[in-house]
Amino acid sequence: MGSVTRTEPHRGDVAAVSAVVVLVLAAAVVGRRLVAGGDDIFLGWPPLLAEWLPHVGPGTPAAVVVAVAVAAWGPGLAGRLAWRPLLWGAWAASAVWTSSLALVDGWERGVVERLSSSQEYLHDVPRVTSVGAMLREFADHILTTQVDPAQTWFWTTHVGGHPPGAFLLFVWLDRLGLGGGGAAGVVVILAGSSACAAVAVTLRALRQEDLARRVLPFSVLFPGAVWVGVSADGLFAAWLAWGVALVAVATSLRGVRADLAALAAGILLGYALYLSYGLVLGALFPITVLAATRRWRPIAGVLVGVLIVAAAFTAAGFWWVGGYEKVRVIYAASIAASRPYAYFVWANLAAVAFALGPAVAAALRRIPALPRPAALLVLAALTAIALADLSGMSKAEVERIWLPFAVWAVVACGALPHPRRWLPAQAALALAVNHLLLTVW
Secondary structure, eight states: OOOOOTTOOSHHHHHHHHHHHHHHHHHHHHHHHHHHTTOOOOOSBTTBSEEEOOOOOTTHHHHHHHHHHHHHHHHHHHHHSOHHHHHHHHHHHHHHHHHHHHHTTOHHHHTGGGTTSTTSHHHHGGGOSOHHHHHHHGGGGSSOTTTOTTOSOOOOHHHHTSOHHHHHHHHHHHHTTOOSHHHHHHHHHHHHTTHHHHHHHHHHHTTOHHHHHHHHHHHHTOTTHHHHTTOHHHHHHHHHHHHHHHHHHHHHOOHHHHHHHHHHHHHHHHHHTTTOGGGGGGGHHHHHHHHHHTOOTHHHHHHHHHHHHHHHHHHHTOOHHHHHHHHHHHHHTSGGGGSOHHHHHHHHHHHHHHHHOHHHHHHGGGGGGSOHHHHHHHHHHHHHHHHHHHHTSOOSOHHHHTHHHHHHHGGGGGGOSOHHHHHHHHHHHHHHHHHHEEEOO
């Protein structure tokens, strides 16, 4: 295993960040030329789904304070606090950071309307009078009248474009009295911001507590928090991360406790498959954990948990493969048809760079310096992003869609020297995006 010294020249870091900047500029220039040439790529500010709108909001002061505090004192506190208080503190800081960024756009526009628009989950919740009937008939309403003229009605974009697991969560929230855009938005922020703790728990279970402590401040000031608050993909990121964390915990335990942790992991990971079809790539992370530890016993418990969830959805009337095939049909007939693959196959990388930040760009060249388990997790994240990109099923909007993979790429930041030099850059990017642009999600 290599190491990074304090005296290492920073030319490589500058080169890495500069290369990403050039990529972003190229994506912006080419994207604008496509629009000027008559190609409707449905992006107001390529490569992001956003529009230019400099503004401040009620979340601005809090966001700045959190950024300064975490950048100044985060690394020190992460190094000396007891483990449990550290996790709770990191989660709280991440939640405040994420909610503050969302509130830059104001309470209504930044939180309430994000999950209650005509394309979002909450729009279709009133249609559900019976959960059982919804699951049985879910696939019957995926195709739109554009591809099936016989269709009487169809789910809105995000409901029909995902398996029913995500929609079911919002139905349950509604049944609990948390169905409004504000309440659901707060739940998503609180859940999504816990991903930083899940990643840390995973690293500690892999006997990398020192690394987990170095990574935590970067996970808290994750620029992707711009889209965690508020999009369901932020919730998906945390859900998958906790499933992976339980797999790692299972590898560190023995006997019945290990089996129970593996079973719980399998249930979370199995349900993740019904949150988003793209989360099938999330299997790379638990596989990586098992391979890194060479502990194979948890496989049985994980598989049983996954099968329990799959069997439950199938018995309820939803067949995952059939749903995915219908989504492929509507995707081909949607705005994706006018988004050229030749552009987005590389412009997607520019878009996700906004979620990752300059610190990750600099840190990726240091993957060999990471402990083996951590390096493998980062490589799993890069592999998932590459596969999703090449599939052509993600053309634009990946700054939020790939959040479940991006939170693991941040692990590379644990190899950076002088974190106090990089944390302000991460925060500055997120603050710039939220104050200069109006993002859709």
